[in-house]
Amino acid sequence: MFREINADLEAVLERDPAARNKIEAVLVYPGFHALTVHRFSHWLWKYEKTKLVARILSMIARFLTGIEIHPGATIGKGVFIDHGMGVVIGETAIVEDNVTMFHGSTLGGTGKHKGKRHPTVKKGSMIGAGAALLGPIVIGENVKIGAKAVVLKDIPANSTVVGIPPAQRIISNAS
Secondary structure, three states: OOHHHHHHHHHHHHOOOEEEEEEHHHHHHHHHHHHHHHHHHHHHOHHHHHHHHHHHHHHHHHHHOOOOOOOOOOOOOOOEOOOOOEEEEOOOOOOOOOOOEEEOOEEEEEOOOOOOOOOOEEEOOOEEEOOOEEEEOOOOOEEEEEOOOOEOOOOOOOOOEEEEOOEEEEEEEEE
């Protein structure tokens, strides 16, 4: 857990030019705060007797940061949530290492079905402000999702996605 927290702290310093030092990042970055609480609540979520405590911790973090991360979500290391207000990450979402998410982005479901119902975001991807990724889709490695995009289907690695269906454009950056 502490390696992941340190990697998240390093991500703040690497990806935000306004972050001047570790002390500042620890004290004033709500994305870092939300991820730190999530790491502990996710650990609690693994045990049946502490699921309620995990949910309560995640709701306290939501109240304090404006970022809602379900304790069941799986989040890799080096994740950076910038200007995090309104970010939502659902229970079965998987966010791999070195993903960047901006304010208002959602990793959500599309209904009440059971099982895997939230997106998987592969390593190195970036999710723009206000983007909605919905359903059990897979976003490939190093994908860039544009601001306000609505994504309802799998996206191949090294692509850029802009717009909303049916006018959505997927631009492949592959060589």
